[in-house]
Structures are given as C-alpha cells and as structure tokens.
Amino acid sequence: MGALPTIHDVARVAGVSRQTVSNVLNSPGIVRPDTRDRVTTAIAELGYRPHESARRLRTRKSSTIGIRIDPMTDGISGSVLDRFLHALTEQAAAQGLRVMLFTATDPDDEIRQFARLRDGADVDAFVLTSTFHGDPRTEWLIANEQSFVTFGRPWGIDDMNDPAHLWVDVDGWWGLHEATTALLAQGKRRIGYIGWPSPSGTGDDRRRGWHDAMTASSGLTDAQLTPLAIATPDGVTPGGAALRALLAGRPGVAPVDAVVCASDSLALGALIASAGSIPVIGYDDTPVAQALGLSSVEQPLDEVASGVLELLTGAHRGRPDTGPTSDPRHRLVRPRLVLRSPAPLPAA
Known part of the structure; x- marks a missing residue:
C-alpha cells in the first residue's frame, strides 16, 4: 500500500503553495474561488484527509463539547442525565463531534473547570444541565464569550425570549x-x-x-x-x-x-x-x-439532544450574538404521558 497523500502532494497537484492549501482547509473565505476550486479538486483526486490532531492545533478547534456529570443521588433521577448524555454523544459523533465529560463539586467548581478547559483549548462549547434561579455558570460563560447551550431554561429571567441564552427544555x-x-x-x-x-x-x-x-x-x-x-x-x-x-x-x-x-x-x-x-x-x-x-x-431526550446540537452547530453556533436569524434561540419539547397499571406492592 502506498504512502498516504500529504498536504505537499495536494499543493503540487493544484499548482499552489502549501500555505494556500492550508488556507483552503481552515479559512476558505480568504482564497479566490478559482484557486479554491483547484485545491478542492486535487484533494478529491488524491483522497487527501487532513490530520485532525494537527489541524486542531493550527485552528485551536477541538470539535469537542464539554459537559459536567452531575453527582448521583438516589440512582433513579440520575438515569435521565445518563440517557441524555448517551443521546448527545451518539448524535454528536454522527456529526464528527466529540463529547468530553468532567466532574465538579458545585457551580463555582464547575466555573473553574470551564476556565481550565477554555485555557487549554480542550473544548469549543459547553452544554449545561440542572439550571436554576440566578445560575452563575451562565453569567460566567456569557461574560467570557464562550459558546454554550443549556438543557433547561435560564430560570428567573425572561425565560422564553432572553436574547443572551440559548436553551432546550422539556415542557x-x-x-x-x-x-x-x-x-x-x-x-x-x-x-x-x-x-x-x-x-x-x-x-x-x-x-x-x-x-x-x-x-x-x-x-x-x-x-x-x-x-x-x-x-x-x-x-x-x-x-x-x-x-x-x-x-x-x-x-x-x-x-x-x-x-x-x-x-x-x-x-x-x-x-x-x-x-x-x-x-x-x-x-x-x-x-x-x-x-x-x-x-x-x-x-424525549433524543429530541433534546438534537435541539442542543442544532443550537451549537446551526445559525447560532452556540452564541446568542450571531445577529438576526429566523432560527429561534430555544427549543421547547413536549413530553409524553405513559400510563401503566402497577403491580401490587406491600405497604411501607
């Protein structure tokens, strides 16, 4: 099996510099359309695939979403977050994205983890769960211009229409x-x-x-x-x-x-x-x-995960300041009532 094609091979076939190929891969808007077409044609002919690790280093983009794992309580309610994380990870992988899980002892510690992950360029965006009145996590993320979406409304303010928050919630x-x-x-x-x-x-x-x-x-x-x-x-x-x-x-x-x-x-x-x-x-x-x-x-946690990814990767890109767009800044998903007949249980 021959050696895999390199960026130098693409540059040679397209008749451009290595830097031009890099620009097409990372900043295509700055390259003239005819030059960009020659480079993309060469990439297709050679079957060239950029080295993702090196590309992340060059662009400081990790294609990674960070989300905190909530502490387990009674083992019942925690299963909701488990199912959401599974749905989010599965759907993100289908879009070429990864999910990084981390722990924190409280909201202040979670903010410290945000700063650590931001400074290390480990994640591109965050997903927050368990939102509450006066949540300091959203305030920090907005102040530090971080991309994020919350699973849960920003309670305590104009929940439905606040322009500073992107959220998905179940009604x-x-x-x-x-x-x-x-x-x-x-x-x-x-x-x-x-x-x-x-x-x-x-x-x-x-x-x-x-x-x-x-x-x-x-x-x-x-x-x-x-x-x-x-x-x-x-x-x-x-x-x-x-x-x-x-x-x-x-x-x-x-x-x-x-x-x-x-x-x-x-x-x-x-x-x-x-x-x-x-x-x-x-x-x-x-x-x-x-x-x-x-x-x-x-x-419907599959729908919640889908809504989160739409807000992170669509017109908003996880940022509420993307300018005018017809895409709402939130998704409110309706749940489904499941009626059953329980088996008889002994009195406590």
Whole structure:
C-alpha cells in the first residue's frame, strides 16, 4: 500500500503553495474561488484527509463539547442525565463531534473547570444541565464569550425570549397538566401534588401544570387546592412521607384520591406508601418506573439532544450574538404521558 497523500502532494497537484492549501482547509473565505476550486479538486483526486490532531492545533478547534456529570443521588433521577448524555454523544459523533465529560463539586467548581478547559483549548462549547434561579455558570460563560447551550431554561429571567441564552427544555407544565387531566378523566377530583420546595424553576413549572389543570376541571377553589400540594426534597423516602400525609388528611381536609409527582423518585415513594390504593403518576419515565409499571411522563431526550446540537452547530453556533436569524434561540419539547397499571406492592 502506498504512502498516504500529504498536504505537499495536494499543493503540487493544484499548482499552489502549501500555505494556500492550508488556507483552503481552515479559512476558505480568504482564497479566490478559482484557486479554491483547484485545491478542492486535487484533494478529491488524491483522497487527501487532513490530520485532525494537527489541524486542531493550527485552528485551536477541538470539535469537542464539554459537559459536567452531575453527582448521583438516589440512582433513579440520575438515569435521565445518563440517557441524555448517551443521546448527545451518539448524535454528536454522527456529526464528527466529540463529547468530553468532567466532574465538579458545585457551580463555582464547575466555573473553574470551564476556565481550565477554555485555557487549554480542550473544548469549543459547553452544554449545561440542572439550571436554576440566578445560575452563575451562565453569567460566567456569557461574560467570557464562550459558546454554550443549556438543557433547561435560564430560570428567573425572561425565560422564553432572553436574547443572551440559548436553551432546550422539556415542557414540564405540559407534562403535569396532561398527567392531571388524565386522572380527572378517570373521575378523580382530589388529586394531590408532591414536588420540590420553591423557588425551583423546573419544579414550579411542573406544579403550575397540575394547578392549572385542577383549576380548570376539578371544581376545587385555590383555597381547597393549597392543602393538596406538598413540597419536599427529592427522594423515595420524602415521597412516601408526603403521600402518607395526603392520605391521612387534615382537619377539614379530605384525603386525596390520586397524586402526581415532580419526579419518579417521589412517585416511587408515594407508590410504596399507597400500596396501590390510589393512582400515582411520576415524571421522567425512568427504568425504575418502567420495571414497576409506574405511570410517568417521558422526556424525549433524543429530541433534546438534537435541539442542543442544532443550537451549537446551526445559525447560532452556540452564541446568542450571531445577529438576526429566523432560527429561534430555544427549543421547547413536549413530553409524553405513559400510563401503566402497577403491580401490587406491600405497604411501607
């Protein structure tokens, strides 16, 4: 087998300098069209392929996306990020891009990792997950002119239209609204809600979905709905405790006859505590929900990954300051309600 063609071979066949070939590969806009055509024709004839490592060094482009791995909590909610990372990595590879995973102990440490990766030219852009009110990570990335997209809205500001943020999110309001509406259609009226303490952008959005559906169709007033919602930290044990409180009722407050939850972790706790006595619907449609027959709201993570890559590689290139474009700066994806019949479980 003969030696692979080199950039010098391309220059010789095209009748140009080596630097001109390099310009065609890295900055084609500065080369005259007729010269550029001769070089690209020579590249095709020879089957020349640039040495990607050397090319990254010359252009300071790594074709790499950096994303933090969130710490594992109860092993249930963490599966959502795992599936998203898998979808993102698979779709990025199909576009000739790579995904670099890194860890950080908190948002401040994550910012330090941003600076390290930027200074080493290790990544071209970042994807952020687990966004929250007043997120300092997005502020740092904007101030340092870094390309990035968030999986989750920039909560606490003009979430839908803020020009400084590119984001993809799953419509949690829609998901919990659909879940609550499905239970109302089954004749349930006292449908409880178990979610996270406010302020929580994601949690508050999901609670609004429950509240709006209940306000529209349950016949209950705001005063009657308030005691049907419990805010608690995420987890199986807190979910069980919250459901027991809703089933016990309070003075002047009747027990719930169904419940929707902000996560599958909370829903699993509620399912165990109820021993199947009332319908329970979770959120995320994790493998645990699928295995136990727990109804849940499925996040279409393939669509999320696709939206993230569109914003990173399309007209915006991960930067909100790309000027006028018809491409929206965000993607809001609708989830899908999955209804199941759970197997009987013993009471906790």
